[in-house]
Amino acid sequence: MRYSRLFGSTVRNIPASTKLVSHKLLYKGGYIREIAAGRYTLLPLGARVYQKVVQIIDNRMTELGSQRVFTPTMHPKAIWQKTGRDKVWGKGLMTVKDERTNQEFALAATGEGLFTEMVKEFKPSYRDLPIYLHQFSQKFRNEKRARGGLVRIREFLMKDAYSFDADATSFAETYKLFYNSYEQIARDLSIEVIPVEADNGALGGDYSHEFMVLADYGEDRVIQCDSCGYSANMEKAVFIREEVNKDEEIKEYKVAPLPAEVGTIKELVAHYNLPAERFIKNVVYKTDEGKIIIATVVGNLDVNETKLSRVLALNGDLEVATDEDLASFGAKSGYVHSWGYDDPRIIYVADESVVKARNLYGGYKTETTDPINVNYSRDFKADVVGDIVDTPEGAKCARCDKGTLRIKRAIEFGHVFSYGDFYSKPHNATYTDKSGKNQYLLMGAYGIGVERTMAIIVEAHHDEKGIIWPEQVAPFKYHLIGLDQRGLDVYDRLLGEKIEVLFDDRDVSAGEKFADADLIGCPIRLVVSKKTSDKVEVKKRDEAGSLLISVDQLLES
Ligand SMILES: [Zn+2]
Structure with a gap:
C-alpha cells in the first residue's frame, strides 16, 4: 500500500476529551474516528488490524470444535421477553418497530435467547451434545457512558460463542475448554490476562469469569489477595468487614447539636475527631421503575451500584437522585435520613458494615442537630441488608481469612459465563437423554469485543512515540521509507x-x-536512501539498533 493513496492520515492534534493512550494513538495514527458518542468508524489501517484480530479468535474457536454461524442483528423482541431480559436490560437495549407489521425488535445486545431458540428447533439428542456455536456480529449496547475510545462503545463487533451440554460434568469440561482457549487467544494477541471471578449482571445465570488486563487508566477495578491468590472484579469481590467500634458498650441514643456547615464525612471527621467509619453515610438513587433507594453505609466505604442492584434484584439502571428527586420526598442534599420518610417509593438498604457497627454518628441530620450513638436494630432498620459496597484497599480477604486485598485498575478482555438452565428453562430448550426423556440443556456463553481488544493491545504495546504492534495483528509487517528512487524498486519486490x-x-x-512510522507502529521499519547504498536499513519498532542487509537477505528473513 502506498501511503500517498491510503485513506486517512496521521494528525498531530487530538480532541481534548481523549484520555486513554490507546484512544490517543489510534486517533492520531489514523486508525479510528468517532461518528457519534460511542460509535466508531475504523479507517483502512484500523480495518486491517480488526480483520487480523477476528481471524486469530476465529481460529481458536474452530480449533476447540465451535462452528461459525451468522445471525440477524434484529431479534424479535419476544425472544428477549421469554426471560424478562428486555426489562432487565432496560434502556441498555435498543429496540425498533417494524412500521408495516407493528412487530417489535431488539437490536442484538447479546445472543443467548436467539441461540437457544436456534438449537431448540433441532431437538438435539444426548448424542448431538455438546454443541458449540460462535459468531462475529455487531452488538448494540446503549451504555450510560461511552468512554475511553474503543474501550466502552455502544456499537461493536463481538465474538460470542454459546455451548449446550447435557449435564454438569460435561459442562465443566466445556467451560474449562473455553476458559483455556481464552487464555490462549490472549497469548496469541500478545496480551497478559488475569482471570477473575465476576458478576453475571444483566446476563443472568450462576457464575462467570472475566479475563482482565491491568491498565493504569482501566475502567474496571480488580481485587487481588496477596496471600491466597483470590481474584475478583469490584462488583463481585467479597471482604471481611471490621466490626466498627466493637469494644465499646452500647450507649444511649442522643440528639446532639451539630452546625449546619458540618456535613461531609471529611467535615464530620474533623469536627468530632473520630475516624470516617464511625459516621453514617446515605446515598440516594432512583431506578428506571420509579423507586427511590436510600443506601446506608459507614463513612469510609463507598456504595457499589452493581452490588446494590443485585441485592435488590433490580431491573435497568440506577441513577443518583437529583435535588428534585430528593425534594419529592422531603429531603435535600446533605440532609438525607436513614429512616423515617413516609413514601411508598422508598426502599432502605443498609450495608452489613452498618449492622455490625456500634454507636454510630448521624443518620438523621437537621439544620442544627444530628443523632449520636445510633445502633442498627435498636434505633432503625433497613428494608434490606446486604453487601452493597466497594471492597476498600487493604481489606481482609474473606476467602483465606488472612491475606490483604489490593485494588488494581484493569480493562476487561473477555468474559465467560455459566448459565445452567437459566435460558433453556424459560425457552423450553431440551434434549432427549438415553432413556428418551426430555432434559433442559445446560448453557454457557463466551464473549470477546473486537474493537476493545484492539485498544487493549495498544495499551500494552506502545511508547511515547506511538504504537508498537505485535506482528500478528499489525496493519502491515513493514513500513518502507524511500528517500530516493530505489524505494519504489524495493516496494515492488516486496x-x-x-x-x-x-x-x-x-x-x-x-x-x-x-x-509517522513510529506513530503508526508497524513492527519493522525499512529505509532506502543514498546512505544505505544498495542495501536496506532494517529497524524493529521496539528496538533501538538497526542493520543493513540486502533485499535478498530481507526476503529470506
Ligand atoms: Zn486470600
Whole structure:
C-alpha cells in the first residue's frame, strides 16, 4: 500500500476529551474516528488490524470444535421477553418497530435467547451434545457512558460463542475448554490476562469469569489477595468487614447539636475527631421503575451500584437522585435520613458494615442537630441488608481469612459465563437423554469485543512515540521509507512476494516520515536512501539498533 493513496492520515492534534493512550494513538495514527458518542468508524489501517484480530479468535474457536454461524442483528423482541431480559436490560437495549407489521425488535445486545431458540428447533439428542456455536456480529449496547475510545462503545463487533451440554460434568469440561482457549487467544494477541471471578449482571445465570488486563487508566477495578491468590472484579469481590467500634458498650441514643456547615464525612471527621467509619453515610438513587433507594453505609466505604442492584434484584439502571428527586420526598442534599420518610417509593438498604457497627454518628441530620450513638436494630432498620459496597484497599480477604486485598485498575478482555438452565428453562430448550426423556440443556456463553481488544493491545504495546504492534495483528509487517528512487524498486519486490508493506512515497521530509512510522507502529521499519547504498536499513519498532542487509537477505528473513 502506498501511503500517498491510503485513506486517512496521521494528525498531530487530538480532541481534548481523549484520555486513554490507546484512544490517543489510534486517533492520531489514523486508525479510528468517532461518528457519534460511542460509535466508531475504523479507517483502512484500523480495518486491517480488526480483520487480523477476528481471524486469530476465529481460529481458536474452530480449533476447540465451535462452528461459525451468522445471525440477524434484529431479534424479535419476544425472544428477549421469554426471560424478562428486555426489562432487565432496560434502556441498555435498543429496540425498533417494524412500521408495516407493528412487530417489535431488539437490536442484538447479546445472543443467548436467539441461540437457544436456534438449537431448540433441532431437538438435539444426548448424542448431538455438546454443541458449540460462535459468531462475529455487531452488538448494540446503549451504555450510560461511552468512554475511553474503543474501550466502552455502544456499537461493536463481538465474538460470542454459546455451548449446550447435557449435564454438569460435561459442562465443566466445556467451560474449562473455553476458559483455556481464552487464555490462549490472549497469548496469541500478545496480551497478559488475569482471570477473575465476576458478576453475571444483566446476563443472568450462576457464575462467570472475566479475563482482565491491568491498565493504569482501566475502567474496571480488580481485587487481588496477596496471600491466597483470590481474584475478583469490584462488583463481585467479597471482604471481611471490621466490626466498627466493637469494644465499646452500647450507649444511649442522643440528639446532639451539630452546625449546619458540618456535613461531609471529611467535615464530620474533623469536627468530632473520630475516624470516617464511625459516621453514617446515605446515598440516594432512583431506578428506571420509579423507586427511590436510600443506601446506608459507614463513612469510609463507598456504595457499589452493581452490588446494590443485585441485592435488590433490580431491573435497568440506577441513577443518583437529583435535588428534585430528593425534594419529592422531603429531603435535600446533605440532609438525607436513614429512616423515617413516609413514601411508598422508598426502599432502605443498609450495608452489613452498618449492622455490625456500634454507636454510630448521624443518620438523621437537621439544620442544627444530628443523632449520636445510633445502633442498627435498636434505633432503625433497613428494608434490606446486604453487601452493597466497594471492597476498600487493604481489606481482609474473606476467602483465606488472612491475606490483604489490593485494588488494581484493569480493562476487561473477555468474559465467560455459566448459565445452567437459566435460558433453556424459560425457552423450553431440551434434549432427549438415553432413556428418551426430555432434559433442559445446560448453557454457557463466551464473549470477546473486537474493537476493545484492539485498544487493549495498544495499551500494552506502545511508547511515547506511538504504537508498537505485535506482528500478528499489525496493519502491515513493514513500513518502507524511500528517500530516493530505489524505494519504489524495493516496494515492488516486496509486493511481488506478497509481503505486507506500507510504502511512504510522499514528498515530505525524512523526519516527518520517521515520526509517522513510529506513530503508526508497524513492527519493522525499512529505509532506502543514498546512505544505505544498495542495501536496506532494517529497524524493529521496539528496538533501538538497526542493520543493513540486502533485499535478498530481507526476503529470506
Ligand atoms: Zn486470600
